[in-house]
Amino acid sequence: MSATQNLIQAEPVSRKLPRRGASRRAKRILRRIPVWLSVTVLLVVVLYPMLWMILGSFKTQGEFFANPTWALPESLNFANYIEAFTRGNIALNYRNSLLVTIPSVVLIIFLGVAAGYALEIMVWKGRRPTLLLIMAGIMVPGQMILVPLFTAYFKLGITDSLLPMILTYTAMGIPLTTFLMAAYFRSVPRELFEAATMDGSSPLRSFFVIGIPMMKNAMLTIGLVQFFSVFNDLLIALTFTTRPDLATIQVGLLSLSDQYGGTNYGALFAAVSINIVALLIVFIFLNKKIMAGMAAGSVKG
């Protein structure tokens, strides 16, 4: 929006002096060359490593050594993918990741939106300190809570399940989500909720009938951000993976590389490529929301 304004207003300045059209045009094109050159270099730097990985996932072990590393695969064979799925437990890892990520994100979002409403729309003594206490959690590193939580989960006897991960991710996602939800509620005109009260709606009813529908967009945006941060996490997953069959995809990738290390590139390339392609598909559809959400999540300082 602002960019368009910028463009519209900047244009007259650059067109102010229309003298000697042809040579000016040539100069303009010449001036654009460094720009296109840097854009091309940038795109190659960003995209080539991923392309190289995906191409590599179709190579046989022999090709990795016989041909130069930049060579294209000789044929399109999916043997590496089959191996990654059958020997490397990738399917189970993905299942675990989703079983952990989806409940965590749903919990984070609903707890966060309720807290945002209670802290921003409701008026009560002590709401500022409560918000500050929750926000303080944004900075505390995960390492600070792992040892006590590990002990507590062990005493509760739930270490043999995915529950410790879900609980921990939920607790870790609350501070940022609450902070952002409170900010979103702040930007909504209060009169909306006050008018509903005039019509006889209780504040709790207003939360469900007006608050949640109005926050739908915000919930989706923050939900995406939390999805990526939970799905991509390694620390919590590694700590609470007490049995190999509880491993999420990140832990699975790590052990796949330990297991095969320098010996079997193909399966590792295939496993990483699945990640890249799956996230690329998600990103193509949701990039605007993801980018907006991630940027909003960090401008909290």
Place this chain on the structure above:
Amino acid sequence: MSRVFGDRKTVLILLVPVLAVYGLLKVVPVLWSLGLSFFNGNTLRGFEFVGFDNFTTFFTDAPALNALWVTVYFAIIMTAAQVVMGYLLALMYVFVLRKGSAFLRTAVFFPMVLPTVAVAMLFKSFVAVGDNQGPVNDVINLFGGESVEFLATTSGTMTVAILMTLWSSMGFYAVLLYTGLLDIPDEVIESARIDGASGLRLVRHIVLPLSAPILLSSIIFSFNSTLKVFDSLLALNNGGPGTSTSPLTLYMYRTAFEYAEYGYGSTIALVLTLLCLVFTVTVFRSSAKRTED
């Protein structure tokens, strides 16, 4: 009206679940961990109160000091690289490509959503696969150099870790700073242009001061995420060679969960938390001073 929105029951219904989860799973563990840092031992062996011994141990423990150094070094280099690179990209988006920047913005951002573990696997292969040790060495060979085993040395591993983190995060910082640059009123830039400012001078005297707040947020955000670096250094080279590229996070993880030293592990976690606090406060203060001058 205010009495309706002061309804206790509503506040309790909405807030108790959050406070229960947050209190039990975050606040209590933080305090618990704080307490543990004055003890030695673990749950099975029992705990023994040692006062400040863990802290004195920390400052004479060579691996711990190395981990502290790795963390600080990584955070400072990475923050400088991310913010400078992000700012350059953002300036390019806003002033050079203008409306045509959408595709590039999106493409350069994409690696940010990839799991750090996958990115580390990618770059590990990128400098180590095959007889030639990956495409990077192919380029080095092309210019007549010998293949370099990046992951065999500390400096090589750090270089790969820094480049790979920059690769995956620069697009994110660019978008963050880009939204900040868009907030600068167009009239301000226009009037500066009319006054004859252009190119570098426009950026230095007009754009840079006006984007100071968003730069500050980016620097703080960057420090807080890079001081907590864990996945990338673990997945890239297992904190090695040896433990030479293990940051505090990894050293804490190993101390607590591999050597079952819960007390000392908690002490390391506390040092890390304090480090984040110190960096944030320092950045805030230095910027506050500058605006006063």
